[in-house]
Amino acid sequence: MSAAIGRPRSVDFDVARIRRDFPILNEQVNGKPLVYLDSAASSQRPRAVIEAIDNYYEHDHANVHRGVHTLSQRATDAYEGARETVRGFINARSTREIIYVRGTTEAINLVAQSYARPLLQPGDEILISALEHHANIVPWQIVCGQTGAQLKVIPISQTGEVDFAAFERLIGPRTRLLALAHISNALGTIVPVERFIARAKELKIPVLLDGAQAVPHSIVDVQALDCDFYCFSAHKMVGPTGIGVLYGRESLLEAMPPWQGGGDMILSVTFEKTTYNQLPWKFEAGTPDIAGAIGMAAGIRYLQGIGMERIAAYEHELLEYATARLSAIPGLRIIGTSPHKAAVVSFTMAGIHPHDIGTILDTEGVAVRTGHHCAMPVMDFFKVPATARASLSFYNTFEEIDRLVAALEHARKLLG
Amino acid sequence: MDLKDLYRDVIVDHNRHPRNFGKLDPADAHADGFNPLCGDRLTVYVNLDGENIEEAKFEGSGCAISVASASLLTEAVKGKSRAEVRELFDEVHAVLTQHDANVDPSRLGKLAALSGVREFPARVKCASLCWHTLNAALDRATAPVTTE
Numbered sequence: 001m002s003a004a005i006g007r008p009r010s011v012d013f014d015v016a017r018i019r020r021d022f023p024i025l026n027e028q029v030n031g032k033p034l035v036y037l038d039s040a041a042s043s044q045r046p047r048a049v050i051e052a053i054d055n056y057y058e059h060d061h062a063n064v065h066r067g068v069h070t071l072s073q074r075a076t077d078a079y080e081g082a083r084e085t086v087r088g089f090i091n092a093r094s095t096r097e098i099i100y101v102r103g104t105t106e107a108i109n110l111v112a113q114s115y116a117r118p119l120l121q122p123g124d125e126i127l128i129s130a131l132e133h134h135a136n137i138v139p140w141q142i143v144c145g146q147t148g149a150q151l152k153v154i155p156i157s158q159t160g161e162v163d164f165a166a167f168e169r170l171i172g173p174r175t176r177l178l179a180l181a182h183i184s185n186a187l188g189t190i191v192p193v194e195r196f197i198a199r200a201k202e203l204k205i206p207v208l209l210d211g212a213q214a215v216p217h218s219i220v221d222v223q224a225l226d227c228d229f230y231c232f233s234a235h236k237m238v239g240p241t242g243i244g245v246l247y248g249r250e251s252l253l254e255a256m257p258p259w260q261g262g263g264d265m266i267l268s269v270t271f272e273k274t275t276y277n278q279l280p281w282k283f284e285a286g287t288p289d290i291a292g293a294i295g296m297a298a299g300i301r302y303l304q305g306i307g308m309e310r311i312a313a314y315e316h317e318l319l320e321y322a323t324a325r326l327s328a329i330p331g332l333r334i335i336g337t338s339p340h341k342a343a344v345v346s347f348t349m350a351g352i353h354p355h356d357i358g359t360i361l362d363t364e365g366v367a368v369r370t371g372h373h374c375a376m377p378v379m380d381f382f383k384v385p386a387t388a389r390a391s392l393s394f395y396n397t398f399e400e401i402d403r404l405v406a407a408l409e410h411a412r413k414l415l416g
Numbered sequence: 417m418d419l420k421d422l423y424r425d426v427i428v429d430h431n432r433h434p435r436n437f438g439k440l441d442p443a444d445a446h447a448d449g450f451n452p453l454c455g456d457r458l459t460v461y462v463n464l465d466g467e468n469i470e471e472a473k474f475e476g477s478g479c480a481i482s483v484a485s486a487s488l489l490t491e492a493v494k495g496k497s498r499a500e501v502r503e504l505f506d507e508v509h510a511v512l513t514q515h516d517a518n519v520d521p522s523r524l525g526k527l528a529a530l531s532g533v534r535e536f537p538a539r540v541k542c543a544s545l546c547w548h549t550l551n552a553a554l555d556r557a558t559a560p561v562t563t564e
Contacts, residue, residue: 351432352480353454353477353478353479353480353483354454354479355454355455355456355478355479355481355539355542356423356479356480356481359419359422359536359538359539360419363419370454371453371454371455372452372455379455385454385455385456385457385477385478386454386455414419414423414428415423415428415431415480
């Protein structure tokens with residue numbers, strides 16, 4: 001089988017060198033070399049990120065925006081410097097538009113509670129699609145419950161693409177916000193968000209993009225996209241867990257009330273009146289994840305050092321090879337077959353539940369995600385209880401895809 | 417960890433050919449079980465003759481471990497009293513979760529095949545879902561139970 005499907009050779013992509021940057025890739029799992037194919041759930045970290053965090057705690061740590069002493073100044077410089085790195089990475093106009101949050105989920109919740117909630121009236125509508133992660137569904141359900149607004153859902157096709165014609169019918173005078181995934185975590189679909197944004201802009205409807213899966217794998221330019229909010233997490237892009245970013249258009253952020261109160265988000269406090277801090281700190285109550293921000297920036301610099309275009313090109317080769325090899329396995333069905341996909345292959349196997357696939361692969365050292373991928377409505381749409389999902393990253397190799405295929409053949413022999 | 421220990425022949429057989437699979441209609445009691453982690457869903461039906469389980473069936477979908485465990489359960493509990501079923505549940509639970517639990521095939525019968533599950537902690541919930549669901553049915557609970 002492998003002879004029939006030739007491995008593409010990326011001459012200009014030295015994956016062996018890149019792999020040496022990731023200490024965890026040397027792990028043995030169940031006596032076999034780890035094959036980590038779960039980067040869409042959380043990526044691994046290069047030494048540069050781990051060392052940046054260590055270095056910060058060993059040399060620079062103090063609270064930020066507080067003291068006149070040297071360490072506080074160093075910590076503040078590193079923390080705010082990281083914000084500039086993030087700004088450059090997504091090409092925001094200003095660091096005032098870069099809000100540190102815990103992750104994509106918190107970013108969306110912030111927008112739901114601080115932007116949407118004060119605005120929504122009974123009968124207003126929030127528009128999402130049927131391929132959203134729960135993080136881009138539940139915050140809107142909550143705010144709809146609080147305000148009497150309605151959640152409208154754009155259907156998807158059997159290939160896993162958001163139905164543009166249906167979108168045009170659903171968007172209308174009551175739509176207050178369009179919230180879309182940039183790339184589907186469960187299916188890998190790259191949503192052509194530019195078309196959706198262009199239509200929403202004609203109607204002056206703001207757009208939020210869930211970029212959790214897009215930022216690690218492609219160039220994201222929020223000005224070129226012309227979106228109003230963009231949300232992502234550091235841990236899916238070789239950075240630490242517990243930190244992410246809400247990008248917001250400055251004029252919208254200015255008009256939004258703070259969503260949490262506390263230290264750092266104020267200019268002055270009396271018992272009669274509190275004056276809130278400026279952007280971006282207005283939305284950052286309490287001591288922030290300083291080390292997280294520094295680690296995230298180190299991750300971004302690492303990705304930029306390789307180049308997002310080269311990462312995207314190599315991952316596309318991995319995707320094409322994985323799709324061809326997996327398609328050749330009898331009884332294997334790929335869920336999500338859009339021609340425009342990120343390096344995610346969700347699949348089922350005839351007669352073998354995804355949970356069993358996950359266990360069998362694990363004994364071979366191969367880590368994949370199994371389950372509903374926090375996208376239960378997607379599973380319902382394809383009438384499957386769950387899928388197995390191999391998600392590929394630039395540190396994966398063609399040989400690892402061969403290991404996946406061999407392990408799947410083993411599963412088929414055992415249970416198929 | 418040896419896969420053959422988890423997917424023993426009895427498990428593979430009961431997954432491919434689940435026994436007592438289907439709806440019991442009418443049923444004296446039934447309950448739904450759901451494992452949100454992996455999407456396993458099943459319904460367990462029982463007919464009672466006084467304190468004894470006269471008949472037990474199940475339907476639903478799930479992984480090999482949950483389907484085989486449910487199939488084995490329906491065979492094992494038939495004809496047993498509620499008290500005997502509770503005792504059996506305690507024994508099965510111990511075998512699934514405790515490394516030093518004694519596996520007594522004379523008491524457990526084919527259920528002993530589930531003892532390999534304890535080497536795979538992520539799969540214990542798959543094997544125990546049907547038992548929790550049966551308990552819920554016996555308690556006449558109609559609310560879905562969950563392993564979470």
